[in-house]
Amino acid sequence: MTKHYSKGDITVVWKPDLCIHSTVCWKGLSEVFNPKVRPWVNMEGADEARIIEQVSHCPSGALSYVMNNKETMANDTTEEVNTAMEVMKNGPLIVYGNITLKDAKGQEHHKNRVTAFCRCGASANKPFCDGSHIRIGFKDEQ
DSSP states (O other): OOEEEEETTEEEEEOGGGOOOOOHHHHHOTTTBOTTSSSSBOGGGSOHHHHHHHHTTOSSSOEEEEETTSSSBTTSOOSSOOOEEEEOTTSOEEEESOEEEEOTTSOEEEEOSEEEEOSSSOOTTTTBOOSHHHHHTOOOOO
16 A cells, blocks of 8 residues: 655655654654644645655655656665665664565565664564564563
């Protein structure tokens, strides 16, 4: 499932299956992203530049945007970016950059910009994080 929210020259795209519920979106721009109301994205809550800035902070890539006069997702592709990884405290392993993943069945998955991998073992979308670490109370062993 994919949801689209538009305003002027921009459409915010939300892919809930990728969302790890990091709360970065609504804690950073609650005027636009509010999980307590429906629809949870209010495009009138901020100007386009501020929305773009906040969407770019989404750690899982569940939020992206399309410039309505362009053919491609504005932050679904990355040019010449070094791949980097980050372990989120009590959460997923985040990989930044373009990657190709071959799963156990031999199928290739091409991921762009940001990919969140499950560390807790509870994801229903393995190897990708689906936010289950929050539900099960996953904590780092430290």
